[in-house]
Amino acid sequence: MASFTSTICTGATSFSSRLCIPPAALLHFWRRRHTFSSYRPAPLKLSHFLGASKISLPTVKPKFIGWRSVCTRADGRSDQICEAEQVQRSHAAGGTVGKFQKRLRIADIKAGPAQGLERVGQCLSVRGWVRTCRVQRSITFIEVNDGSCLSNLQCVTASDVEGFDKVHSGLITTGTSVLIDGVLVASEGSKQKIELKATKLVLVARVRNALAYATHKYFQDMGFVWVASPIITGSDCEGAGQQFCVTTLLPFSQEDVGSPVSKIPSTKDGSIDWSKDFFGKPTFLTVSGQLNGETYASALCDVYTFGPTFRAENSNTSRHLAEFWMIEPELAFANLNDDMACATAYLQYVLRYILDNCKEDMEFFNTWIEKGIIARLNNVVEKEFVQLTYTDAVELLLKAKKQFQFPVKWGCDLQSEHERYITEEAFLGSPVIITDYPKDIKAFYMRQNADGKTVAAMDVLVPKVGELIGGSQREERLELLESRMEELGLDKETYWWYLDLRRYGSVPHAGFGLGFERLVQFATGMDNIRDVIPFPRTPGSAEF
CATH class of the missing domain: 3.30.930.10 (Bira Bifunctional Protein; Domain 2)
Incomplete structure (x- = not known):
């Protein structure tokens, strides 16, 4: 199974979900802040992550701004692509809206007879929810699912990877939403089949x-x-x-629920007068x-x-x-x-x-x-x-x-x-x-x-x-x-x-x-x- 050398990001819990903070390595350690509606608390304010991945990631430069914006490698190779994460939008005059892209999903990564081996070496970003997290002495195995298929994608995370402190602190648990960047590599172990009984x-x-x-x-x-x-x-x-x-003859707002029946228009014989209704019948x-x-x-x-x-x-x-x-x-x-x-x-x-x-x-x-x-x-x-x-x-x-x-x-x-x-x-x-x-x-x-x-x-x-x-x-x-x-x-x-x-x-x-x-x-x-x-x-x- 494919594995990742990864950067992990997490955020505050809201309605059993988490908000992801983009990896600093990919975005040149940019920091950003979001405005959320009342039912979604602000994310954890994290400083840039420390440490470095054992596998050096290709240098990338953001081309568009947004969750689905595409970024290209600095070496210009068109067959190696990744997705730039959401960063602070520029409100300067003359700014343009980036092109909307279809997001790469786990089902796409694992599709085909090779089950993803043809993508080995690509720089990818995976977003989803943690199904299982197995912490060992030097590495952690995180099973991620994004809802595109039943099977998960196993992400292998070393202890010196940026953001690994969130694993150590216990923030990465089942149900946590994560964003993981890394390079897709061939799995060194035997293929793992994780049983997943998803919700109906x-x-x-x-x-x-x-x-x-x-x-x-x-x-x-x-x-x-x-x-x-x-x-x-x-x-x-x-x-x-x-x-x-x-x-509309009956109360149509919470404030009017106590209205008496006598307020409903009626005819001389005591029947409801539908001619007074919104549609006249x-x-x-x-x-x-x-x-x-x-x-x-x-x-x-x-x-x-x-x-x-x-x-x-x-x-x-x-x-x-x-x-x-x-x-x-x-x-x-x-x-x-x-x-x-x-x-x-x-x-x-x-x-x-x-x-x-x-x-x-x-x-x-x-x-x-x-x-x-x-x-x-x-x-x-x-x-x-x-x-x-x-x-x-x-x-x-x-x-x-x-x-x-x-x-x-x-x-x-x-x-x-x-x-x-x-x-x-x-x-x-x-x-x-x-x-x-x-x-x-x-x-x-x-x-x-x-x-x-x-x-x-x-x-x-x-x-x-x-x-x-x-x-x-x-x-x-x-x-x-x-x-x-x-x-x-x-x-x-x-x-x-x-x-x-x-x-x-x-x-x-x-x-x-x-x-x-x-x-x-x-x-x-x-x-x-x-x-x-x-x-x-x-x-x-x-x-x-």
């Missing part, structure tokens, strides 16, 4: 980022246009009534961007939304959140078969992406979170999707030699236990698409089938989760759409713009929705969906 949030956040990137890449490569749907809406896409109300946080997506698709053909949605469903389960992100593509000139093909291709693409690009993270999940998760994801990527109708699925469940908690009959909404039995046991881990659901358990906008009882809807079921994707062909026939809205008691005036898409001409179109956090949960094997979003919003909990 850090690991999941990395895979979450990869899935988000793969989502945009897939749809962009397929010619879809990303559109932003509004967060505040006057309609209910799902028609379930489980929405958060947006209003009841408004809510959106439960879906689909209806807006259909509007865009009527002009741009293929579009997708990827944004936050909200549902006021009082469900304290491992599968529900009050605030989550939704991926919702809409395809013009498409039917249910096109919808299923798009959903299948998308899911296989993003799962293949993380299997290929997040191998270290996936190995971690396979070892510590869910053994066999890599094989499970590969099944979805490689196997054909099984397709059957809702009626066939109910018959399969009725014949199953298994006692379900929720009874099965035609017309019931399939529960997670039913969906998981179908994909995990009946079809041995293959993904399953169920189509043609009863219209009474589906949303108003789904296209009615010729039988008058079912709609052109589909759900994609996967092992461990059950339903992962839900979609349908949309009802483009105005008279049938209006009739369905009347059956469900929906106010057609609220949806005038949606109906106008049919009134003045429409085309067959379809789409689907996918809860992003549920996708992350499926891809990582996490048991609780609250562990795959940084700040979960659930009934009774809105911290941070």
